[in-house]
Amino acid sequence: MSASTAKDFRVAIVGGGMCGLACAVGLAHRGIRADVFEATVHLPTSSPKFDQVGAGVDLGPNALRALKGLGVLDAVLARSDEAQQTARRMLYMSGTGAHEQVYDYETSSVFTAADNGIGIYRQSFGPVFLAAVLPLLPDSSATHFNKRCTSISTTASGSHCIHFADGTTHEADLVIGADGIKSISRNALVDPAKRPLQFTNTVAYRGLLSTDTLRQESVTSAVDTRLCCFIGIDKHIIAFPIKSGKIVNIVAFVTDNSVSVGSGEVTGPWVKAVPQQELLDSFDGWGHDVQAMLKHMKSPSKWCIHALTPLDTFVRGKIALVGDAAHAMAPHLGSGVGQGFEDVFVLCELLGHSSTNLSNLEARKNEAILRGQAVLKAYDAIRQPRANMVLKESFRAGMIYENFGKAGYATGADIEGHLAGIWEPIWHHNLDEDVAAAIASLQEQGSFPAVTTGF
Numbered sequence: 001m002s003a004s005t006a007k008d009f010r011v012a013i014v015g016g017g018m019c020g021l022a023c024a025v026g027l028a029h030r031g032i033r034a035d036v037f038e039a040t041v042h043l044p045t046s047s048p049k050f051d052q053v054g055a056g057v058d059l060g061p062n063a064l065r066a067l068k069g070l071g072v073l074d075a076v077l078a079r080s081d082e083a084q085q086t087a088r089r090m091l092y093m094s095g096t097g098a099h100e101q102v103y104d105y106e107t108s109s110v111f112t113a114a115d116n117g118i119g120i121y122r123q124s125f126g127p128v129f130l131a132a133v134l135p136l137l138p139d140s141s142a143t144h145f146n147k148r149c150t151s152i153s154t155t156a157s158g159s160h161c162i163h164f165a166d167g168t169t170h171e172a173d174l175v176i177g178a179d180g181i182k183s184i185s186r187n188a189l190v191d192p193a194k195r196p197l198q199f200t201n202t203v204a205y206r207g208l209l210s211t212d213t214l215r216q217e218s219v220t221s222a223v224d225t226r227l228c229c230f231i232g233i234d235k236h237i238i239a240f241p242i243k244s245g246k247i248v249n250i251v252a253f254v255t256d257n258s259v260s261v262g263s264g265e266v267t268g269p270w271v272k273a274v275p276q277q278e279l280l281d282s283f284d285g286w287g288h289d290v291q292a293m294l295k296h297m298k299s300p301s302k303w304c305i306h307a308l309t310p311l312d313t314f315v316r317g318k319i320a321l322v323g324d325a326a327h328a329m330a331p332h333l334g335s336g337v338g339q340g341f342e343d344v345f346v347l348c349e350l351l352g353h354s355s356t357n358l359s360n361l362e363a364r365k366n367e368a369i370l371r372g373q374a375v376l377k378a379y380d381a382i383r384q385p386r387a388n389m390v391l392k393e394s395f396r397a398g399m400i401y402e403n404f405g406k407a408g409y410a411t412g413a414d415i416e417g418h419l420a421g422i423w424e425p426i427w428h429h430n431l432d433e434d435v436a437a438a439i440a441s442l443q444e445q446g447s448f449p450a451v452t453t454g455f
């Protein structure tokens, strides 16, 4: 790609995480240059460390389709140390007692490994992803590190000015806010004093164990081959194999349901190392396999899980949010970044359309803002309802997992009733159709030139 853009608008992306970089590459594939401003000093470029932060991100087939459409999937797969893509669905079992099977999602899913040829994929994802995607950026001078955005203002001409902590600024016509859960870009859409981001009252303890260790402990649950969920009241544990089954990734969730969501705030860091005893005490009385796993999580990290109350819109002016900036959600359906990739794919498709230009990015002054009337509104109309649906379902899934034994979810049949098909609307959704409908709508409403049939 040359340093110039084929478009008459300048694009800046705030945040060089998974969604921000995927967006930069997706735009580059469509001939659009974007400047990326990342708060940290550097991103990994080679030999990414296998660490807990990036371990075991779950990507559904929808996420992989979006990555393919962005032109980054092959590079990510080539970098991955996972031997194969597999279609694995959650196996639910009791956390206490003998870990009896409660429900196997396999039986409800209509998904097959042949679905678009892509299965569920998991790997040491974050660092691998960034290291794979960074070289795909055609113009390294467009990636700016150590640039922490502090605010975004609007100029008299209608462009946006990004202000950075180092006192510098950058002007762009379109700003894509990809700055994650603690997004500053979001402040341009929602008053942070309204506290759209809330502590869910759930903490997650994360750790990695070798499969050999678990075998020595006579763990018989299928954690080395399947995505397993041990459920119980106010707690659940997700365990699944990564690194081709050599390592088991464990995430143990504990929720304080005695207080309402949003009533408390976490002061201090959201992620910190904690003594193992805190974890052991939380799961006191749970069954053998759980105890065996937790016993070997010698230095767990504890994550305070935050989520957004669903935003009414992901767009204001010519600022569009993607990823966690738009819809940070609880991780209970493993779909947060997948929704981010869907955002980015839709946005790239719409921005890359030959009829998109500066004049139709945003609904003009005094014009009724209708669905599909301007390109960014079309993006919002596609993405806001869908991503927020997944956000709400993710929260509900956590409640189902953690109320096992209470009224409503007391039996396997109840669990099945609540969970059957919960992933299907997430995994099976045709974004190409959404984009085609939005383009047709833009054409009908005059934002894009009408299509001539030649007859």
Ligand SMILES: Cc1cc2nc3c(=O)[nH]c(=O)nc-3n(C[C@H](O)[C@H](O)[C@H](O)COP(=O)(O)OP(=O)(O)OC[C@H]3O[C@@H](n4cnc5c(N)ncnc54)[C@H](O)[C@@H]3O)c2cc1C
Residues within 6 Å of the ligand: 014, 015, 016, 017, 018, 019, 020, 037, 038, 039, 040, 056, 057, 058, 059, 147, 148, 149, 150, 178, 179, 180, 181, 182, 183, 184, 204, 251, 303, 322, 323, 324, 325, 331, 333, 334, 335, 336, 337, 338, 339, 340
């Ligand atoms: C315990 C846990 C498990 C999860 N498991 C899954 C899973 O299995 N599957 C799944 O799909 N999702 C999962 N998620 C969610 C997933 O991690 C997020 O959805 C994803 O990381 C969001 O990507 P992003 O690019 O939007 O934000 P981030 O990855 O947070 O990237 C944001 C980037 O913006 C930069 N930045 C931040 N502020 C500024 C600023 N002011 N100026 C400039 N740059 C800035 C940051 O440095 C960072 O590089 C999980 C989350 C948690 C907490």
